[in-house]
Amino acid sequence: MKKxxxxxxxxxxxxxxxxxxxxxxxxxxxxxxxEQGKRVEDRNCPIEKVGKCxxxxxxxxxxxxxxxxxxxxxxxxxxxxxxDEDFYxxxxxxxxxxxxxxxxxxxxxxxxxxxxxxxxxxxxTEFADEVKKLKDKASKExxxxxxxxxxxxxxxxxxxxxxxxxxxxxxxxxxxxFETKVEDLIIEDxxxxxxxxxxxxxxxxxxxxxxxxxxxxxxxxxxxRKGANWLVDMCGKHQIxxxxxxxxxxxxxxxxxxxxxxVNKYMYEGKFIGKPGPFKDKVRTFCQNPSGFVSAEVYDxxxxxxxxxSYKERKSKNTNLAILVSxxxxxxxxxxxxYGRNVAKNLNELGNGNIVVQRLGDxxxxxxxxxxxxxxxxxxxxxxxxxxxxxTFAIGYRTMTDILQFIRTLDKVVEGFANPDNxxxxxxxxxxxxxxxxxxxxxxxxxGLYSIGDGGGMTRGLxxxxxxxxxxxxxxxxT
Ligand SMILES: Cc1cc2nc3c(=O)[nH]c(=O)nc-3n(C[C@H](O)[C@H](O)[C@H](O)COP(=O)(O)OP(=O)(O)OC[C@H]3O[C@@H](n4cnc5c(N)ncnc54)[C@H](O)[C@@H]3O)c2cc1C
Numbered sequence: 001m002k003k004x005x006x007x008x009x010x011x012x013x014x015x016x017x018x019x020x021x022x023x024x025x026x027x028x029x030x031x032x033x034x035e036q037g038k039r040v041e042d043r044n045c046p047i048e049k050v051g052k053c054x055x056x057x058x059x060x061x062x063x064x065x066x067x068x069x070x071x072x073x074x075x076x077x078x079x080x081x082x083x084d085e086d087f088y089x090x091x092x093x094x095x096x097x098x099x100x101x102x103x104x105x106x107x108x109x110x111x112x113x114x115x116x117x118x119x120x121x122x123x124x125t126e127f128a129d130e131v132k133k134l135k136d137k138a139s140k141e142x143x144x145x146x147x148x149x150x151x152x153x154x155x156x157x158x159x160x161x162x163x164x165x166x167x168x169x170x171x172x173x174x175x176x177x178f179e180t181k182v183e184d185l186i187i188e189d190x191x192x193x194x195x196x197x198x199x200x201x202x203x204x205x206x207x208x209x210x211x212x213x214x215x216x217x218x219x220x221x222x223x224x225r226k227g228a229n230w231l232v233d234m235c236g237k238h239q240i241x242x243x244x245x246x247x248x249x250x251x252x253x254x255x256x257x258x259x260x261x262x263v264n265k266y267m268y269e270g271k272f273i274g275k276p277g278p279f280k281d282k283v284r285t286f287c288q289n290p291s292g293f294v295s296a297e298v299y300d301x302x303x304x305x306x307x308x309x310s311y312k313e314r315k316s317k318n319t320n321l322a323i324l325v326s327x328x329x330x331x332x333x334x335x336x337x338x339y340g341r342n343v344a345k346n347l348n349e350l351g352n353g354n355i356v357v358q359r360l361g362d363x364x365x366x367x368x369x370x371x372x373x374x375x376x377x378x379x380x381x382x383x384x385x386x387x388x389x390x391x392t393f394a395i396g397y398r399t400m401t402d403i404l405q406f407i408r409t410l411d412k413v414v415e416g417f418a419n420p421d422n423x424x425x426x427x428x429x430x431x432x433x434x435x436x437x438x439x440x441x442x443x444x445x446x447x448g449l450y451s452i453g454d455g456g457g458m459t460r461g462l463x464x465x466x467x468x469x470x471x472x473x474x475x476x477x478x479t
Pocket of ligand 1 (some may be wrong): 072297
């Protein structure tokens with residue numbers, strides 16, 4: 001019988017930092033990490049070679065494999081302001097461990113990133129006066145501008161850094177199973193006993209091999225947003241307690257670097273938040289990538305979602321960022337993940353399975369965008385596989401109104417933000433809405449079953465996901 005002290009499902013940053021911290025705290029513990037995707041060096045996305053997303057089987061390399069969604073991320077590590085009494089980005093780790101402890105955890109995690117090769121330069125700290133002017137200008141328009149220091153790894157450097165961590169973990173006796181999916185949890189008398197696994201290498205879901213079992217009294221779920229569907233199934237099957245959260249639906253916006261010049265220079269990433277009328281939903285910019293590239297990623301059920309990233313060396317002439325609307329549903333509807341999935345599915349169908357792109361001006365003119373128009377557009381799309389069309393067919397009136405109002409308002413702060421040639425890509429949806437109910441020790445209502453990172457809804461970014469892993473190791477070691 002294969003028995004471990006701790007099994008972790010998934011190998012994203014939260015899992016990696018858990019394992020790293022375990023090597024520091026207790027080398028005698030037998031730890032197994034299980035990941036459905038590949039080793040980091042074997043992960044690659046063919047989109048640049050073949051010009052379109054080919055929906056890799058069995059899993060998308062952008063979202064699965066060692067370092068999870070972190071490997072192809074822009075690698076913006078969001079830190080914090082010393083004087084802030086709350087955390088405004090990255091998730092809710094502080095709600096479980098407190099603000100001061102979260103700051104300490106982030107400092108510690110940041111040092112590990114630096115040790116493994118992160119850039120020592122911090123973005124967003126040099127131009128305090130200019131940032132204040134931007135904040136004041138935003139405030140006059142009813143927008144909040146959040147500024148926090150950011151360490152930018154860049155996509156190619158993130159890859160290198162995580163490779164070093166992969167080697168480190170192997171050298172320090174952390175067992176890792178790749179191309180292996182955790183199919184099910186083994187739970188008896190409300191206690192976790194282990195997991196059922198299935199090898200998935202180069203197999204379609206119809207050809208998968210028999211399942212096997214691995215045992216542990218402690219299992220940590222670290223499945224990221226990629227595992228959202230799986231988690232919904234597990235919660236239903238094993239009565240794991242959840243609470244409904246919001247779903248964030250929106251678009252990826254691409255515009256010239258020249259328009260975003262000041263925000264890019266002073267802050268690297270400007271996080272603007274507003275509540276435009278008439279709905280007053282929370283609308284925010286997210287994941288800004290100066291001189292970056294828009295990308296496509298594939299989730300369960302073959303859903304294509306848009307995202308963005310930027311390299312340290314390779315540059316485009318455009319900045320991209322997400323504009324996301326948070327939706328909280330009321331009685332009798334309580335299925336935010338399904339709602340988001342339906343929006344994505346409709347939009348994918350309109351794009352023949354691809355991401356759809358539309359010029360802002362065409363939305364105002366009430367028409368779709370055609371290929372010839374896109375080819376002559378002053379803003380050249382960086383996601384070549386995106387299909388020109390009409391995203392307003394699929395994104396609901398409320399979300400679309402929120403986005404357009406927000407763009408108009410931000411144009412008063414950043415001139416040119418509402419330029420008609422700017423591009424909207426869709427769908428961009430964040431599936432972190434199936435929130436697990438966990439206690440201060442990150443334990444669910446099932447004894448020995450824990451949750452960290454984005455998957456259970458605790459975090460929303462690299463740094464906080466990684467820090468949650470560090471904290472998980474400390475909890476496991478002391479309990
Ligand atoms: C293109 C892109 C750009 C991004 N840019 C940034 C950025 O600049 N800054 C930032 O802070 N954040 C960014 N993010 C978000 C960031 O990557 C995530 O917040 C972070 O990776 C979450 O870490 P995690 O460990 O919770 O989960 P993930 O990194 O999502 O990893 C979860 C892993 O679990 C695996 N898994 C899921 N289910 C199973 C199962 N049943 N069996 C086995 N394995 C399973 C998945 O394959 C995946 O590898 C970006 C994300 C993307 C996709």
